[in-house]
Amino acid sequence: xxxxxxxxxxxxxxxxxxxxxxxxxxxxxxxxxxxxxxxxxxxxxxxxxxxxxxxxxxxxxxxxxxxxxxxxxxxxxxxxxxxxxxxxxxxxxxxxxxxxxxxxxxxxxxxxxxxxxxxxxxxxxxxxxxxxxxxxxxxxxxxxxxxxxxxxxxxxxxxxxxxxxxxxxxxxxxxxxxxxxxxxxxxxxxxxxxxxxxxxxxxxxxxxxxxxxxxxxxxxxxxxxxxxxxxxxxxxxxxxxxxxxxxxxxxxxxxxxxxxxxxxxxxxxxxxxxxxxxxxxxxxxxxxxxxxxxxxxxxxxxxxxxxxxxxxxxxxxxxxxxxxxxxxxxxxxxxxxxxxxxxxxxxxxxxxxxxx
Numbered sequence: 394x395x396x397x398x399x400x401x402x403x404x405x406x407x408x409x410x411x412x413x414x415x416x417x418x419x420x421x422x423x424x425x426x427x428x429x430x431x432x433x434x435x436x437x438x439x440x441x442x443x444x445x446x447x448x449x450x451x452x453x454x455x456x457x458x459x460x461x462x463x464x465x466x467x468x469x470x471x472x473x474x475x476x477x478x479x480x481x482x483x484x485x486x487x488x489x490x491x492x493x494x495x496x497x498x499x500x501x502x503x504x505x506x507x508x509x510x511x512x513x514x515x516x517x518x519x520x521x522x523x524x525x526x527x528x529x530x531x532x533x534x535x536x537x538x539x540x541x542x543x544x545x546x547x548x549x550x551x552x553x554x555x556x557x558x559x560x561x562x563x564x565x566x567x568x569x570x571x572x573x574x575x576x577x578x579x580x581x582x583x584x585x586x587x588x589x590x591x592x593x594x595x596x597x598x599x600x601x602x603x604x605x606x607x608x609x610x611x612x613x614x615x616x617x618x619x620x621x622x623x624x625x626x627x628x629x630x631x632x633x634x635x636x637x638x639x640x641x642x643x644x645x646x647x648x649x650x651x652x653x654x655x656x657x658x659x660x661x662x663x664x665x666x667x668x669x670x671x672x673x674x675x676x677x678x679x680x681x682x683x684x685x686x687x688x689x690x691x692x693x694x695x696x697x698x699x700x701x702x703x704x705x706x707x708x709x710x711x712x713x714x715x716x717x718x719x720x721x722x723x724x725x726x727x728x729x730x731x732x733x734x735x736x737x738x739x740x741x742x743x744x745x746x747x748x749x
Contacts, residue, residue: 430744432456432702433688433695435714436501437737439471447471451503452737454688454697454712455704465507466500471738480740481692493517497536504745516548516556535596537581539572545583547596560594562604567592573634573693577641584632588645588668588676591634609645609676611668621664625649628663635687635694639701643670646687646694646711650718653733658716662731665711665722680724682709688741690714695743702744714739 433454439447446465453460469476470485477485478495483502488495497513499505515536539545543565546557566585575582580593583604588611592604617625628649635644645668650660667687668676684699686707691714699705711722713731716739720731 430702430746431504432705433697433744434460434503434742435690435737435740436471436742439466439468441468445469449501449503451742454686454741455702455706462503464503470498470500477738480738480742482695483742483745501742502745503742504747537572537574537594539570539583543567545572545581545594547581547594560604562592564590564592566590571631571633571693575634575636575643576638577636577643582634584634584645586630586632588632588647607674609668609670609674611676611678613678615678624651624663627651629660633689633694635689635696637685637696637698639696639698640683640685642682642696644668644682644687644696645670645676646689648689648713650715659718659733660715661718661733662713662720662722662729664727665713665724667711667724680709680727682724684708687711688713688743690739690741691716692740692742695741697744712741714741 431453434451436449437452437459438450440450440461441447442465445468447468449462449464449466451460451462470487476487476490478488480486480501483499483505485498485501486495487498494517495515497511497515499511500507505511536548537545543562544559545562546559548555548557562583564585566587567583567590570583570585572581572583574580575593578593578595579597580595582591582593584591589609591607591609593607594604628651631648631650633646633648635646636642637644647666647668648662649664649666651663653659653661667679667682669679669682670676682696685696686699686705687710688695688697689711697705699708707721707723709724711724713720713722714735717735718731718733719735719739720729722729
């Protein structure tokens with residue numbers, strides 16, 4: 394799973410095994426206790442309820458109205474964008490302004506306990522600015538931090554005297570890429586800019602070695618009109634790896650965004666391209682991902698099968714959310730429905746297991 398950092402070029406991603414968590418005392422308005430999982434959602438706000446706490450407000454992907462929960466969270470986690478530097482799968486990464494400690498917290502997970510929130514301190518980071526982080530949370534808990542530039546760092550916070558292991562990446566095409574964890578291959582992976590290379594680390598064997606590289610061969614690329622090609626060539630481009638747990642497929646998503654007003658930093662989505670990857674390095678362009686919906690935001694992307702979650706609206710779509718923008722991209726006809734206004738944190742939280 395992945396955490397997205399609110400600050401530019403920072404992303405916290407982490408991986409964990411499926412765990413059932415108590416939810417009935419916390420979910421009161423729109424999340425049925427009979428469901429095995431919650432729908433994807435985003436954090437909208439927290440309604441103050443005293444003692445610097447607020448009751449969480451979320452927007453579920455299968456609902457048209459906000460859901461007001463009884464779960465209480467520290468207001469600063471919602472109100473102070475500089476405190477929360479990343480989020481992934483219901484976890485957030487915070488950097489305390491008082492003690493400078495980087496922590497993983499589940500406070501904003503809609504189904505996690507607000508009585509006993511989990512907070513995991515990480516070793517001090519020597520290189521702080523502009524990082525992406527991925528967390529693998531099990532008995533061999535691993536955190537990977539990808540800095541802007543030629544470095545990726547790993548640590549195991551559950552171990553005594555844990556410290557960061559720094560690995561340098563020579564190829565500059567990975568300097569600004571986002572790290573993700575592949576459950577299918579049990580590896581940390583980074584797509585290079587342009588998407589032609591994927592670097593991966595198997596921590597069971599490659600702790601101190603250079604990454605393994607896989608070169609992608611793009612196929613079935615559509616012919617574009619001159620106007621469309623010029624627009625896409627002028628866009629800011631980012632590449633995102635995403636896996637489907639239900640189908641076992643891996644996708645590479647290319648996201649094209651363009652500045653819409655001179656002198657302003659807002660970006661507007663102009664196109665997305667989805668490629669289905671195989672183990673041999675073939676990247677086949679597709680307009681059909683079945684009943685899957687891909688969620689892109691400031692956290693690690695994820696896939697949801699709409700048949701597994703009742704009430705979900707848009708199959709074969711990419712839902713996207715980033716700074717000052719949110720919308721839908723229909724893969725079948727390449728249509729975009731979006732808005733440059735954004736409510737909430739700009740981060741999607743994937744389905745969370747709940748107790749029956």
